[in-house]
């Protein structure tokens with residue numbers, strides 16, 4: 430990838446200018462599996478046990494086989510892929526690579542996924558919020574107004590959690606072009622959206638990081654596997670500071686199995702989208718539902734006339750939705766995940782029994 434010719438970000442100063450100095454100077458840990466990468470018949474280099482195969486061996490630290498299969502499905506080169514213990518690992522590593530505690534800051538839309546703020550607090554980094562408008566969109570200029578010379582990262586979740594909508598493509602492209610730091614586009618729900626992934630813009634924008642996950646459409650939240658797509662330079666930084674064996678053998682094995690079932694996963698997504706449409710149709714007939722927000726994800730945000738009361742009544746029936754009543758712009762709102770037809774029917778029949786106030 431030729432980053433000098435292909436970049437369309439005029440103000441991006443390059444990674445070395447953005448990076449924390451201790452990370453730039455870091456001598457990374459070199460594991461046995463790092464130092465000898467080929468195939469051999471006798472492995473006596475890592476103090477492993479000779480017993481209990483295949484669990485006795487350390488897993489591939491760079492998950493090459495898994496990345497090769499992901500590369501085919503996602504149309505992103507192996508060199509542009511980082512795999513972590515959920516997207517949450519990638520989120521934390523982004524702070525640790527770029528943000529100097531107590532000096533640097535990040536900017537995020539509000540409301541959005543809670544982990545960006547928790548990780549900012551853990552890493553002692555200032556977290557600046559830019560409120561979405563009533564349509565849950567934001568003008569790029571409002572975000573650019575919130576940045577200063579110590580802003581290292583802008584967090585954009587699209588489709589956004591908990592609002593459910595995609596953030597306008599033009600807004601994100603403007604941020605990628607005009608911001609001098611890293612723009613993260615968290616696409617945990619992209620498989621449920623009609624828009625293509627931002628990963629097709631990686632060559633053009635050296636400051637772009639796209640996050641995706643096995644936890645949602647791929648039905649594999651239990652195995653903890655997140656993906657980051659970015660320039661080779663950024664991927665090298667992730668690899669430099671991650672735990673050497675951050676994705677365990679069982680996870681790599683299970684992920685390879687689920688990737689073989691791409692067709693099945695596509696059918697799951699199609700069924701969920703069908704159910705989403707039915708859910709919205711049915712919810713719109715209920716008097717307690719005041720508003721149903723448009724969604725590009727596998728959940729729907731609804732305004733009800735008594736969020737806390739409705740939430741409690743559902744809990745008593747053993748049905749758990751997410752109460753977002755206390756989240757900015759989400760007063761009176763519940764976030765409902767689209768489940769199986771059976772689960773959705775149970776929720777709808779209980780909601781029908783709740784009388785409007």
Ligand SMILES: *Cc1c(COP(=O)(O)O)cnc(C)c1O
Pocket residue numbers: 514515516517518542586590615617641642643644645650654655
């Ligand atoms: C669910 C979700 C994730 C997934 O996180 P994992 O650690 O990969 O399970 C990431 N981002 C957003 C916005 C989410 O809602």
